Amino acid sequence: MRNQFFSKFSSALALGVLLAFGGQAQAQTDPLPSWNEGATKQAIVDFVKVTTTEGSEQFVPPAERIATFDQDGTLWVEQPMYSQVMYILESVPALVKAKPELAKETPFSTVLEVLKGDHAAIKKLTEKDLFKLLAATSTGMSEEAFSAEAKKWLAAARDPRWKRPYTELTYLPMQELLAYLRANGYKTYIVTGGGQDFVRTYAEKVYGIPPEQVVGSALDTKYTYGTDGKPLLIKEPKLLLNNNNDGKAKDINLMIGRRPFAAFGNSTGDQQMLEYTKAGDGARLSVLLLHDDAKREYAYGPAQGLPATKVGEFTQPLYDEAVKQGWTVISMKNDWNQVFSFEP
Template identity: 50%
Template sequence: MKRRSFLAGTIASLSLPALTSSARAQGDALPSWNDGPARQSILDFVTRTTTIGGRDWIPVPERIATFDNDGTLWTEQPMYFQVMFAMDRVRALAGRNPQWRTQEPFKSVLANDRDALAALGEKGLLEIVAATHTGLTTEEFRQIVLDWLATARHPRFKRPYTDLVFQPMLELLALLRANQFKTYIVSGGGIEFMRPWTERVYGIPPEQVVGSSGVTRYELRANDRPVLLKEPKVLFIDDGPGKPEGINQYIGRRPVFAFGNSDGDQQMLEWTAAGAGARFMGLVHHTDAVREYAYDRQSAVGRLDKAWNEAVRRKWTVVDMKNDWKVIYPFELK
């Protein structure tokens, strides 16, 4: 009964107009969050900024909320999911490329040698992405992503990757939208990888996804059919200082609310904090090795070190996953 009640409330919240008082921010909001400073800081911010006549009221057009994706809205261990996708693409294409069995970085992928692959660093990853993400039309790539998500399973949880979204963050997205915030993804992940599924999973449409991107080229094919071809050239890396640059270029407004989980999100949070008026900056700290993963300063994936120091210094909200979240994933509610 509790689950049905929560779902009904969430669905209703997506279509109801925002109230002009704290009623919409309080009540049954964020049911998967434990009571504590993190939850209360979110509720207080939403109440203060949406109460007409209040000192911190924010006009609706300025209610921009940006979220990192990997590690903030879904799990990112043991490896970024787009990297897992690219590695599966290498395996799928290996028959057409026999030279990969002796050529790095493909050799390490086919041998499932993650240590060797990690040693190849960003250069190796870019080679894999260039080989597996390009030479396709945007429509072809979109369908490949959707097919992979429908069949691939996480190595630990044995579930589809889109099952591994964070239930508390889904509730937060719904709460913000119910209060007329516009929610965006601003991620280092590939924009063409995320856009096919973010609306279905998060309620965030493709035009509100900002991510790393490659060059596309217009081509007119037979029967006057136009396509966009993905080329092996990097257009924009949406990580670190690239995040505020991407926000400026693609959104055109400084966020008033921003959430991340790693050092790659620090500049986005700093950019948000630098604006006038009320601001919210949050970090997800992965502290639950039993239900998810525990990692921070020394992690090769999603390192939280300098941004954590900055959060402590500036008194940003740091969410302790183990202590602040009652559940991690939506399937725990079933």
């Protein structure tokens, strides 16, 4: 009897434990609720599982868990224009006020036309013009002064479509993904073609990504002393790192020194980062975000049969490479049940 009693007791206990665990499993909330069930979400969840389960053949030690994210068009909206380009354009009037002679000089005169409403005029701006504008608005000042200016602008600026601060236009599913990867021991980095000091002014607040985990394009600086004798780092009009295309792989090596296990991008500027990531040993996840949702966001790139634009260049050859190399392609339209936290 005693044995039987214990046997029954232990069965009941076992059943209780099972029920408890089952209940717990069901009670566990989905870490990616804005993602629809399907191959894309499954590829992400499977990757995290095999790389973080001890004993798995593809287990990755926590110290090596690096995931890199492009920003514009991958973590937040990049249309109709990169937010930093908007910052540069909208900094021109103050510049012209201080130096009125610039009002009649290109590219400053072109920018004034654009800001007066002639949006088509923006097409006149060449790469060289943009660098001239960047140099005029974002150099010759200390890093601290630049950071203060950028923060002031970001607090006041509104995007043309949603009339919200740019910092609210992040994709909810990507925010969930950042949190999910971090909860699984991944260190998340932004690897952006944008200016790294610009992105560093808000990345911690907006994405929970600290300055030292933001890799981006960078101007050189000059070490000098202020009138108070204190050292200053002055931004120089000289490009030190062009963090686009091959620059992304090179700068990941330079600034992180480890090959990522997962990388996320949305344009030809991310191609080498995705290639470099995928070429590593073991399980690697390379992901492209396809903007195919004209209603909730924008539609551009190959799925729409549209020519690639300068902003957010997602070309047919890039799409073909993704398929060939076994990268995962997110369809914004089909894979996400919600795009922004402020919209249902």
